[in-house]
Amino acid sequence: MARNKAPSVKPKPKPKQTTDKSAKPRLNNAERSAYFARREAAKVLHTVLQGDAKRQAVASIKSLVYSPSIRNKKATFALVCQTLKHLRIIKDVLESANILNSKWKRQEELIYIIAYDVLFGKEISLVGGDAEKFLACRKDAMQSALAKLVVRKKAKNIDDFIALYQPPDITKPCYVRVNTLKLDVDSALHELGKQFKVQKDDMIPHLLVLPPHTDLHNHSLVLNGSIFVQGKASSMVAAVLDPKPGWEVLDACSAPGNKTVHLAALMKGKGKIIACELNKDRAKRLEDTVRLSGAANIEVLHGDFLNIDPKGPFSKVSAILLDPSCSGSGTAAQRLDHLLPSRTTDVVDTERLNRLAAFQKKALAHALSCMFSFLIDSNTLILQLLSWYPSCNLKLLISPEPYNSQNERVLRGRVSKKRGI
Template sequence: MALYSAAAAVLAGLERGEGGLKSLVYNSGFPHVRQLYALVSETLRYASVLEKLLDGAALLQAEKKLAPQLAKVLVYDLLFGQGLKCGGRWKALARRHRARLEAELARMKVRHKVSRNEDLLAPEKAVNTAGEWARAGWAPCAGSSGGLCLTCPAPAASQVPRYVRVNTLKTCVDDVIDFFKRQGYAYLGKAASVEELKTLSGKEFLLDLHLPELLVFPSQTDLHDNLLYTSGHIILQDKASCLPAFLLGAVAGSHVIDACAAPGNKTSHLAAILKNKGQIFAFDVDPKRIATMNTLLTRAGVTGCQLAQQDFLTVDPRDPKYSSVTHILLDPSCSGSGMVTRGPGEEAPLSAERLQALAGFQRRVLNHALRFPALQRLVYSTCSLHQEENEHVVQAVLQEWGSAFRLVTAFPSWPCRGLAAFSGAESCLRASPAETLTHGFFVAVLERCKEGAAAPSSLPAAAKENPQPGEGTEPGATPKKRKKKKQKMK
C-alpha cells in the first residue's frame, strides 16, 4: 500500500537528516498528508518499543528484503494502529509474523507490569537501569546499543530451581530431608527469601518459603532416577503449578472437581491435601494423558479419585453425584506461553485466532464450572502470559455472574500480582522466572458471595436462545451428550 511505502520513506529521510517531519511529509508527494503525518508520528512515538519487538520476533532476519523503516510502520499499524489495511505481500507477511510479534508484546507488558500499550511509553514505566532490567528478567544484550535489550530474555530455564513436592500421602517432609541428607545432599533449612533460592549450588537444598511441602534444589539437579521419585514419594512439580491445589483450600472430606486434570500433578496434590479423604472427580478429554495420569496417581498412592475421560463441558452440574462439590480446580488448556523450558526457537506458533479460540474455551469452561450448585470456591489457573487467557477471562466471567461470585486475594504475600486489566485484578497472582523463580503462571481464586446466588447478571447469547427447563437463569447451553469412559482409581 502506498501509505506504508511513503511513511517508510519519510522515516528513512528523517534518519538521513534530510529534513524535518513536516517538510518530508509535505514533500513526499503522497496525496493524504494528514494520514501520512499521523502514521509517521505514531510510529516514531512507538519507535523504541517497535525496535525491541522487531528484534524479539527476529522479523528482519526472517524477512531479509524488508527495510527496517517499512517494518516499523507495518508493525506499528498491525499492533498499535488500525490493523493493516492492505492485501498482497504485506498482509501475507503480517500473517506469518503476527503471533510472534503479539507474543513479544505480551511478554513486554508482563515484564513492565502494564496492561495497556500506551503504558509501555510512559517515562515512569521505563525500565532502564541494569538492576531493573535484571529484576524484570531481561538480560544484557551485546547486540543492543545500550548494552541491555528488552527483547532478549534472561536464560529463564536455568534460573528456575528444581522444585520437589513431598507427597504426604506416602511420606513426610522430615523423612525426605533425612533421605536426601543420607544421599550426600546438604540441607540449608527454610529459605528466607526468593533471592536465597538463587544462591543454591551443587548438592544444596532448601525448604521453600511459601509452600510447606516443597523442597528446592539447584536447577540442574536431576532426580528422575531417584528412588523417592520412582516410588512416588516425591513429585517433580514446578512451584507455580503447586499453587492451585494449595490455594483451593479444600479440607479432608471435601468433594472436589479437577476439571481439566491430566496428567494429574495437581490432582495428586489435591488428594494429598485431602489426605485421601473425600472425593475427587477428575476429568480430561485426552485418552493418552488419562493413561499417564492413571500411572501417576497409582504411583502417588491416590485413592478416592474418580477419573473420567469426558469433556468437562458435558458434565451436568445438576447431577446429584456432584451435589456436594464445594471446590473446583480449573486448569484448562492454554497457550503455554509461560513455560520456560521451551527456548525461543521452540515456541509453538500462536496465531491470533488460536489465542481467541483458547480464550473462548477458557471463558466457557469457567462459566460452566460456576454452575455447580454447591460450589464455594474455585481456582482458575493457566501457564500463559497472555492477558486474554488470564485477567480478561476472569473479568468477562465475573461480569456475567454479577454479584454471585467475587475474586479473593490469592496469597496476599505473593510478590507478583495480576496485571491491572480491571479494578481488582491485583487479587489474582502471576508467577515468572524473574520474580518468583518459577514458570510463568496465573492464578485467580473465586468465591461464591452468598448462598443460592446462582444467577448471572447478564445471560450469554447461547443461554438466551436456548433457555433450559428449570435452569433459565444460568449461563451456558445444554451440554451435548458425548461418549464417556470412567475409571475408578484404587
C-alpha cells in the first residue's frame, strides 16, 4: 500500500503591509452593501436585457429580484429600475465619452449600473471593485458628455433633459386575492390593515386593493398562501366563470396557476380541476402554487392541451378556462416591461404576435371542439379566453346557450365576426 506522503509544511504567507499600493481599501458597511447590490443588480439586468433583446419571455424584473439568490432585494430592485429608466442616456453618455472599451463591454450591465450611480445616484463613494475604480477615474469625462447632450437636445436643464427620455410612469394599485380556502376576507383586511391602507375591491369578491408599489413579497400571508398577489384582470376570470362546488373544470393552459387556485377557492375545495400545462418548469411552478393554496382537488396534467382528445376521458367537465400564452401586454405595467429597451422604441414584434395569435386560434378551435364534445350534457358551458387578441388584451367570455347542434357553428360565427378570423 502506498504510504501517505507527509504533508509539506508551507511557510504562512506574510500578511500584506498596509503600505502596499495594490491593497484594496477596507469597505464600511454601506460601501460593502452598495458593492454587492451593484453586482446583484447587474446580474438581473443581464437576464432582463438578454431576454428583451431576443424578445423571449423571461421572468419579470420583480420575480428575478425576489428570487432567493438576491440578498439585498430593495437596493437591487431600485438600482435595476433606475438604471433601466436612464439606460438610453447612460448609453449615449458612454458612447460619446468613448468609455465602453472591449474589456468592459463584457460586463456592460455592471458598467451601466455604476454609470447610473456616477451620473444620477446619491453621493455614494465609488469604491470596492475594479469597475468602480474604472468609472470613478472617468467621472469628469462622463459628466461633461452629459452636459453636452443636454445642450444638444436644447433642454433647459438636466431635469428637463431626463424627462425627454423617461418612459411613462405607470402606477396601478396593488391587488391581492384572499385565498378563501385558508382565510376569510375580513381577517385578511384586519391583518393587512395593521400595516397598509387596504379596502375591498368594489367589483370582485375576495379581492383587496392596496396602494401602488406595496411590497408584500415577504408578508406572512403571502408566504403561507392565505393571499395571492394577483391583478384585477386576472382575478376577474375565474370570478366570471363562477364555477360551482362539485363541478369538474378543465384549466387548459394553467401555469403558474393563479386562476387554477382561484377556481379551487370558488369551488370550496369540492369537485375537480384538471390543470393542464405544457412546459415542464412551469408545471413545477404550478404544482408549487397548488401546494401553497392548500387546494386538494387539483390534478396537474403535464402535457399539451391541443392533444387532449375531445372524445376522451373528460366527459364530466362542465367548463373550460382557456388562458393561452399571450403577448403579456395586459400585465406589462405590473412586470415593469415599460422600462425595457424594446418597449421604449416603437418597434412591434409582429412575428411574435403572429405566432401567438396562431397558437391562440388553434387553442380556441380545440377548446371549442372539446366543449361541443365532452360538455354535451351540461347546460352551463363557459369558455374563458384571456388576452385573446394580444395587442389589445381583449377578454372574451363566451357563454353559449345549452348545447344543441347549432351551437358550434353559431359560436364560431360569432367569434369569427368579432375578431375577424
